[in-house]
Amino acid sequence: MTAPSLSRRGLDAPASPIRRLTPYADQARARGVTVHHLNIGQPDLATVQPMLAAYRSYDESVVAYSPSEGYLAYRTALAEHYNGLDAARGGGPITPSQILVTVGGSEALLFAIAAACDVGDQILVAEPYYTNYRGFSHLLGVEVVPVSTHARESFAVPAERVRAAITPKTRAFIIPSPGNPTGMVLSAADLAALGEVCVQAGIFFVVDEVYREFVYPDEPPAAGAPVPRAPSVLAVPGLADHAVMIDSVSKRYSACGARVGCLVTRNAALYSACLRFAQARLSPPTVDQHAALAALRTPPADMRAMVDEYRARRDLIVAGLNAIPGVSCPTPTGAFYLITDLPVADAEDFCIFMLRDFDLGGETVMMAPAEGFYATPGLGKNQVRIAYVLGRDRLARCLEILRAGLDAYNRAAR
Template structure:
């Protein structure tokens, strides 16, 4: 008898970011050059100190590390937090409040697992990072979407968090990225205070995914980083931070992230999960420790590069007839409204049928970033992870493709 897959396996959501990959492969095999604006894989060089560390690694045995990560990486991360003004009036986080994980992804999985039992739910601000759904699903938990809108710059409103928590006692955590993927929206310190207070009132964990923390393009932000929930007093039992080297140091393949919490019971639960998978990657932790020493000038140059790209893409998109997008304040994504009924069909057309002088563009249909049926059908997520000449070319290709699509009726 053929064994049956679990219902969980059958129902697992496919990644909307990767779903069109076979179409891109087919386009490439026809000789078409595909510009990738669909995935947050930056073209920016990995941190120089990190690359040097990989070259210098010389241990005879690549051994397991402690399950919570090496002591030296955890203290390097604690000093990163201290020097990047994440604490405000709060005492600095210590190395034993930091748990090193296999990317920010594993930190998210542990955080949802520590907060929720099967049948519980997480609250997310829609459109949301799709893997929040993937991790909740894996753990037998639901996702409750809370609406945000392009007209409001995808701002997350505290009163909507309160209404969602009041109406659904199954919700055990509010999981939100700041700066946001896919929207680029950034929570202010006042937002964090207000939403954190609401989570505390309802006895719900406030999981803030800060993996894009450095990538903020607002001059009014203290220290040039997005406000951190670690700086909000009174949330010690409630706040959990997700962090990663993937984006900050342009090292997505290094697979090192961390979870930060001042709640000792939450930490102890996550450590038990971490012990079951034995160890985060040892060589990558060695490199991640070096990444914390990336020269400030290098970081600033990368941030300036993303900001310039954002300006080109936002201006260029809004100049195309029928296209609109709000200006994101951070990360390297935006959600754009297109003059199409079905953005996924248009994205497939870009790969299956269209090219401009042998080139096309791959975008992520935004519908998969929503749980509300039908929401985001006319939207795409754009990741501005290519250099400016390539981005300008993508804008020309997109404008031509929209004309061709409209002409098809």
């Protein structure tokens, strides 16, 4: 009897750099050490009240399939929401038939890449990049080609650099704004310039806007003012055939387990392909769509409180990191992640040290080594990604632990 063999694709599937060090964290916990998780974007804030109320009041007798494209009532409410974000400027109001409800933003990304690319094609990403773009591309036999961005340039994405990386195999440029892992936010002018490159090259421009509300302009908005938002690709004129917007309730409403996202495009052919993919998986989550519909009624003051909290955390962690000798951390303007240099040669080795060999009063910190967020070998070697998804007291403690850990690590290396 011979054992069944795995596909090349299965054998080569990349492990998430965010979770790769989990066995070390498990061992630390087994030793009784408390591990503070700065490695993963799981917010600690309560899910918004209208969603929780919708879950509690769900009383259908059958949890049925929903239409493959999602409930019309939800898509209609989403269309209204996007049109409130000035989407009409980008080629007319968004209609429910341009919105496909998906299993998280993740499935929307998978569908977009699958509809745009054949095996052997390429997608462009700005590195450091959201690593699951690689995971989905790997699944589909698509190559990820990086366009490098740098902390010293505030992770700006120059349109000319993107243009220079386009090859005859490029099918799409995919970028999150606000960015994970950099916290960089594209302005409307950036979106227009990058969009023009995509139009000229005849490729899709996929903008992943799952952190749209998490932006921290230099001047915080006045009390009671509406929540500012990162500009949406849907509002950029001239991109109707090229723009694909990815969205999700996960972060906006602190509801990562709801697994509801969507893909929005005015390109009817791309929409039709994605809908046919969606028909094969039958239905997005039913109960969660009811909760996601309710989430759209979240009071602006509650959204504002959430964004203000992330801003305060960002200020605390960036100031605290830059106060550590040898640490250089740019100030992110969106999302809840940052990439920082550390005074170590090998950040992965340091992250393992923190979990395996170090604790401060029985506590340690888990971070994601940044090398895995780059496709270019050697980049990010002395960097980590930090998700500031813990309360301010815990973040302050994490900074103490990190500072002490760096001291101990560099003393041991001497």
